[in-house]
Amino acid sequence: MAHLFETIMLVCFGVSWxxxxxxxxxxxxxxxxxxxxEILVVIGYLFGLAGKFIANDxxxxxxxYILDLVMVSTDIVLTCRNMKLDRLxxxxRTLVL
Structure with a gap:
């Protein structure tokens, strides 16, 4: 039952990504x-995964966890790309002025 609740929690978080x-x-x-x-979320997922492996669970x-981690990582890559686009x-705008 605990695995089901943990899965529901992860799905609820994962739906937004x-x-x-x-x-x-x-x-x-x-x-x-x-x-x-976003980086803190990735760190949280990594610790959650580590806990699963350490507990042999x-x-x-x-x-x-892995699906959520992939989605957050994808958004991090897009955020970095968009930060570069913002700088460009x-x-x-500075050159035009």
């Missing part, structure tokens, strides 16, 4: 995003 990824792709800006927050829940756009 596809929306974040979509927003990052469409907006092409990092404004309003927190890279530090590797079940289907690990797959949900700012340089362009």
């Amino acid at each position: 596809p929306f974040n990824i979509y927003k990052s792709l469409r907006s092409r800006t990092a404004k309003g995003k927190s890279l530090q927050f 590797v079940t289907y829940v690990v797959a949900v 756009a700012e340089k362009e």
